[in-house]
Amino acid sequence: MGRALYSMLEWITRFAYINLLWVLFTLAGGIILGLFPAITAIFSVIRQWLNGNSDLPVFHTYWNYYRSEFWKSNLLGLPVYLVSFVFLFNVFFLYANIGELLAWTSAPLLAGILLFLFYLFYLFPAYVHFDLNILQIMKNALLIMLISPVNTFLMVISLSAFTILVYVIPPLGFIFGASFYSFITLWFALHAFRKVQKKQSS
Template sequence: MNNMNSKLYSMFEWITRIAYLNVIWILLSLAGGIILGFFPATVSMFAIIRKWLRGNTDFPLFRTFWDHYKREFWKSNRLGFLVDGVIVIFIFDYWYIFNYHPELIWAQILLFALTLLFSLFIFYLFPTYVHFDLRVMAILKQAFLLMLIHPLHTFFISVCLASLFFLFYLLPATAFIFGGSGYAFITMWLCMNAFHKLHERTPS
């Protein structure tokens, strides 16, 4: 019975911890007006989860998050401007093709394929940022390379996230409580495994 109580306590502790992390992520994203707050808040959230996955849980959550947020504010926003620029290009391309050239089926298929590739690349972007000490352009290159050489991990991330989003669809309130942190936990966990395999292959 004591063992069961201990496991239940640990489970509820992690649920509370992940929910609290999600609240902090939302608040500090809003604090930066979303445009300037989203990327530093998201990078900070992934950095926190990376600490947890490496066995480090004994630290003040908000203060550690805030320290990462301040330290990575400008670098993460430089990355954000590049990513947002690509998204704007995609939106313009969709608008242009579907409004002026709907007959170009090949262009629509190509655009869908590029959108899918970009979405898979995003899975690795934030984990790569917090795991490797790289410049912005090197982060983009490394994340894209990891996506290409780890198709199995990409598949597992996609399946796990699809299951998570299905849960959010069934229980919309959980999206507000665990939306960002749930996504980050799944992608960081699987990407950490991919990073470990990469380190094993790399000669020391």
């Protein structure tokens, strides 16, 4: 019992620590340039954990991923920033001109935003899982998202449950927000990736 409790507290500490690293390294890159390397690093470390490499030094491993993937991850971030800006612009435009975001005319926009969010669920896991160029990563993430509705549904359910928990206990969002989001999406995305790879090899 004591050993199980110690192990649980150790993992809680790890997730809180890596979440703190995500915040600090995002700020270190001036937010705009630091966000995507920090996201890539947190996904990369958690992927190592899920693959059984839990004894790696957290800070050193995180820093190595952040440094080595800095420019490539920011290259991936350019289209993400662009699409996000287009969606935000359209949301504010509709709200300013219609006055009600949930009008029937906004349904295609809201559907597009939802699909984009689902796509992001797979994009960063694909980045850290596949050794490919940016265009191939984006293509793989899209294709696997389209053929993995069950995994996407499970991601949404799990993230919704965590969001409700954060709503009830707000400090959890600051302490574990990025790390738990990364863990949840990566867990289900890796399952989808391996399923596809298994079919391709058979």
